[in-house]
Amino acid sequence: MSQELVLSELPAIHGAMAEFDTPEELLAACERARAAGYRRMDAYAPMPVAGLAETIGYKRNKVAFCVLIGGICGAMFGFGLLEWMTVVAYPHNVGGRPLNSWPAYIPITFETMILFASLTALFSMLAMNGLPKPYHPVFNVPAFDRASIDKFFLCIESSDPNFRIEDTLQFLRDTGAREVTVVPA
């Protein structure tokens, strides 16, 4: 099948995708793509690959910061709730003990801190990843089924200023990819 023929029929292109057999080949291809000046790309792997995100130019992981904020909010919520319940909303004198008996509030404060931080960890990760997202152009590539099983993919996106479809496809072929395809948008 001639690539040019397909290209002329496609209304829009998401990018060009190369398929690899091993994480090492994928890492090497990503390094070459960075060196060739490509910036807007994404790599896909069936498991975490050390250093892959950094290679394609990912810098700041904000999950930890979100979790810290979530934990602080959770602790403040828990302690504040108990203080308010026992001192303001329902002050109850038990044998003359102080209303603000804060040491007894620590276990619940700890639990709400963990609860909020854990929920923040899951939901901030999903939100920053843009999930749930049932449709994505990369799923248009039939071989991409194996991105969650045993194959490794590099997709250079058409929004990259250096993206020229023929040149980019040739570049990906030169990286030693097993298969190179166009990703329809």
Add this chain to the structure above:
Amino acid sequence: MATPENLKVSELPEIPDPGADEILGPGHNYATVTERIGGIVYTPWKRWPGKWWIGAIISFIFVNLLMTAMYVLFFRGIGTWGVNIPIGWGFAIINFVWWIGIGHAGTLISAILFLLRQDWRTSINRFSEAMTLFAVACAGMFPILHLGRPWLAYWLFPYPNSMWLWPQPRSPLEWDVFAVSTYGTVSLVFWYCGLIPDLASMRDMAPHPWQQRIYGILSLGWRGSAIHWHRYQKAYLLLAGLSTPLVLSVHTIVSFDFAISIIPGWHTTIFPPYFVAGAIYSGFAMVLTLIIPLRSWYNMRDLITLRHIDAAAKFMLGTGLIVAYGYSMEAFMSWYSGDPYEKFMYWNRITGPYGFTYVLLILCNIALPQSLWSRRVRHNIGLVWVLSLIVNVGMWLERFVIVVTSLHRDFLPSSWGIYIPTKWDWATYTGTLGFFMLLIFLFVRLLPSISIFEVREVVHHIAHPREVYTEKQL
């Protein structure tokens, strides 16, 4: 790729165990581990193991027993149980503590062993997390059923109500509400977070479109982007880091239910650490009870190897010794305190009407598990399985001894009493066992019971051994 034709795992000849040094059998690559683990779910129902059907049906019968017991309880009230003053806690609290303790090993395996980079955890962590969730579900039932008016269980939570009444947050029972509900929620979050990439694998190997759709929705459209993985790993690491203190705090708070009171035998500072160790002890016993039949029924001896069984048996031995230390300190302190009620309590625990439970407890929890020191015993799978059952019974007896012997004879002989569980107590307890087992049976049918993407990492590590440390290099 993975069509039903190449997924006939159950028809393969029996796969041998690679032995106590390997965490994965030979000849595996990224695709084969995916097909093996996902293939269990996609086996057509006609080829499911007959033992699965027998187990699931028996469990389902016990679920019906639980429903009947609940109906009787709701209809006639708490008097159908054997509890009365002075023994107001009985089976409800014994089973609550037992179940929640079983859950703790799941969190330990998935979180603490993850932080300690123990690579043998990968084959059993998903399964243990599921065990945690189901055990917490069983545990959570008991305090609610014990309320007397279970339909008012939401009164336990602080919410703005028309009476402007609030729960007492200085009470360990209220701490328990927060601890157990947080533990259940965080366990679910951790479990689901670990499942997301594997649900994407399930979606991509689904033989039927409806299966693809269901797993596609559950996987949230995960596509394995490197940047997603980066955030995912950070979130997973943080969840592990948060679950570790959580699991310690939950059983500490459960032990506060006892330790904050002034009942002889409960009012001790040894309770929190000794409860946590006991929880992990019983949890590892339950993990072994479940994975030994599972790996045999589903021909997974190359994924869950002798290495895993050996390590879990060692954990059982180690935590069992901490529990033994707890028992001896309890005995020592009751003598050293000089408190006559404490001294009497311990003497009564051994020689009183419930003395036989104490003897059985020492036999099941301390004496028999010492055989695990022997490598030959640890490598005899049948024997390890029997020992794991014995420890499960022993840990249940421990809670029985703590709850019943302390309550039945406290300060005033005029208020002493005897507790005999009724048939409805037993029906509720065995019913939750059936409920737990049914959930486990359904789980192995519906979801990948081993973390596929983490086993892929193990495959990669085995192929490139120099890039990571192994335990032997440490």
